[in-house]
Amino acid sequence: MPPEAAPQIGQFFDAWDLFRDPAMAGVLAGALLGFLGVFVVARRMVFLSAALSQAAGLGVALAFWAQIHLGFSSTWMSPTVGSTLATGLAALGLVGGTRGARWRPDGRLGWVYLMGAAGTLALGTRIVQEVQDIESILFGSAVAVAPADLQQLIGVTGGLFAVQVVGLRGFCQVAVDEDGARVRGLPTRLLGLLLVASLALAVSVTTRILGALPVFAFTVLPAMAALRVAPNLATAAWLAAILGGAAGFLGYLAAFLYTLPVGAAQALVAGAEVLLAALVGLGLDAWHTRAVHRHAHIxxxxxxxxxxxxxxxxxxxxxxxxxxxxxxxxxxxxxxxxxxxxxxxxx
Amino acid sequence: MSDSPLLLCQALQVGYRGQPLLPPIDLRVERGETWALIGPNGAGKTTLLRTVLGLLPALGGQLAHPGSAIAYVPQRSELDPSVPARVIDLVRAGAERGWSFARPRWPYAPQPQVQQAMRDVGVEKLCREPWLHLSEGQKQRVLLAQALAGEPDLLILDEPTSAMDVHAERQVFDLLGELRDRRRLGLLLVSHNLGALGSFATHAIFVDKDQGVVVPGPLREVVQHPAFDARFGLHIAEQRGGHAT
Structure with a gap:
């Protein structure tokens, strides 16, 4: 029996009607999470994103479980409702009520991450008919996106981008020097809560659609790449949005061409962007060193x-x-x- | 011109979790004065500084800066070098107050107070330079420009000359004195360099948690206080001996 021919790039675009929605979902999720990720990485909250994405996964699994075993309707206990509730509760537990807490923040993040991942896997054994969905949630192996999910993602992306753009200078200042921003009277607590709430909403919606692995990757890797080469945080945020969107699309394309899991391919492309940025960053450093020597070395x-x-x-x-x-x-x-x-x- | 003080503390209590760290503090900072906040490591300087800045809640008493704007110059090491920022970005940030960040602004047109602040400290030629590539003296000037961009009345500085050589330290104190006189600022600064502060500060507030004392007042009176002498007398004598040789 002759080996099956590898898919060609032309075939991907010939079947664009089929792939358009999931590719668009990758682009939107990558752009949104990339933009938010710059502030997550700059404020050293990387594992907050990981913990929230696992909590979102657990919320989806709980929604399926509640439908099957408790008889909830799919309207009232949809996977989106489950992921939003679980992510919101996790965000509240991790960010709010820190006064008097006996555990360090990183310990609480670890607890949420582990309970999210282990709980999702454990529930997977009780909802056998949905096990494929559990795989999708954890590793992002979904190749199709429902039109309703894409519409929801478009709405959330538009709304959160609007919030981020209006508050961009405030978010930048809090990330660079939070104490200084507080002394100048900026609403640092509100800006911090807005960032976490935006992240929680973005993670809950995108995890439901793409899976936890690519969501975590989009939140961290494009931001790392952008922060390495951009001159300031605002530029880094826009650059990370572009890089995240590119990783979302190219990862989906690579998954088609090389028959890879979509989430893994998207994470690998985003990881490659970091390596590329490291090389560009080295080049920029060398150029800067030469420039200042040529003009006025500091x-x-x-x-x-x-x-x-x-x-x-x-x-x-x-x-x-x-x-x-x-x-x-x-x-x-x-x-x-x-x-x-x-x-x-x-x- | 109003005679109201730039900073007024009356029986101010500072501490953590409801536990006062120092005795109640009375303090009145006027325009043109330079106050040095001095004390040994762990004496409560940072707690007092953060309370005055509004970063920690006061446990009791009154803290007011009637009608005066406060600007804070943090230690240079507090800015994370992995977060990219150019000089112009940092100085512009100093001009933001309250909710001004939400107002649209053309990103390539620095406000007049930003340009003036950069001119005053001589960093306008560095405006496109990344923070990471600056020398320690240049970083200190940039942080000063950031604070001045908010057009403050009172400038509060945390260890402005730490990790600097004697030459750079003298330059920073000279610049601070010039800015204080030109802009009629009040200054409140934390520093460990008693020798340099002696020739620069007009007033001091000595704090020592272990001795349970807070001594505010004109510099000459503070350095003659027995609590100050008990803590720093030998150190100052050694410094004088060193200078004499």
Whole structure:
């Protein structure tokens, strides 16, 4: 029997009507989670996203279980309702009520993550007919997206982007210097809650549609890539949205071409973006170093040039002459360090 | 011109979880004054500073800054170097107050107070530089510009000269003195360098949790207080001895 021919890229676009919705869902989820992820990564809340996505998975499994064993209707206890409830409760437990808590935040994150993952797997054995859905939830193996799910995702993405764009400068300031922002009277607590609520809603909806693995990947990896190369947080957020959207689409395409699980392919593409960004970042660093040397190198501790006492100040030995680094960014030539017209000599 | 103080503390109690750390504090900071907050490590300086800044709730007493805007200059190490930011981004952030971040703004047009702040501390040529690539002295100037962009009346600085050599430290104190005089600011700063503060500060507040004392007042009076002498007398004598040689 001849081996089956590998799928071709042309076949993907020939069947675009079939693949459009899941590919669009990947793009939207990647863009939204990429944008939010910049603030998650910058504020060192990476595992909050992981824990929330597992909680969302457990919420979906609980919804199926409640339908089968408790007789709830699929309208009242839909997977979306289950994931939203579970994610909201987890977010409240992790972020709210921290005063007087005896456990460290990372310990509580670990508890939510583990209970989410273990609970989903355990419930999977009690809802055998839905086991395929459980796999989809955990690993993102879904290849199709229902039109209603896509519409819901479009609405959530639009709403959350609107909130993020209006508050963008505030979110950036809280991520860079929270104390400073509080002193300036910014509503830092509200901005923090808005970020967590946005993340919880985005994670609950996207986990239901794409699965926990790609959701966690979209929240972390495009943000890592963008933060490596962008000059500031606002630019990083938009760049991460583009990279996340690209990973969502290219991952889906790669899954088609190489017969891979969709969620895994999307996570791998996002991971490759991080490696690419690391290379670009190294290039940018080298370019910056050359540029500042060519125009006005900024000397300072650890800049790589020998520090030399020069009268009442310190100079830096650079290409055989002494540079004085003013704090206004100007570098002045203080001669060759032998007889430079300053009226004194250097040893 | 109003004579109201920039900062007024009356029987202010600071501490954590309802437990006062220091005796009640009375303090009145006026324009043009430079207050040094001094004390040994773990003496309660940071707790007092964070309470004055509104980052910690006061346990009792009164804390007011009637009609005056406060700006905070954090330690340089408090900014995470893995979070990208250019000089212009940081200084612009200092001009945001309250809900101003929600107002649309053309991103390429710095406000006049931002430009003035950068000119005042001499960092306008660095505006596109990443924070990560600056020297310690330049970072301190950028944080000062950020604070000035909010057009404050009272500037509160946490260890502005830590990890600096003597030359850079002198430059920072010279700049602070110049800004204080030109903008008629009040300054309140934490520093461990008693020698440099002696020639710069006009007033001091000595705190020591272990001795259970808070001594505010003109610098000369504070350094003659027995509690200050008990803690720093030998240290100052050594410094004087070192300078004499």
């Amino acid at each position: 000397h300072g501790p650890g800049c790589g040039h020998l520090v030399v006492q020069h009268g009442d100040h310190m100079d830096y030995l650079h290409n055989g002459h002494l540079d004085h680094q003013g704090d206004d960014g100007q570098t002045d030539d203080h001669g060759d360090g032998h007889g430079d017209g300053h009226g004194h000599r250097h040893d």
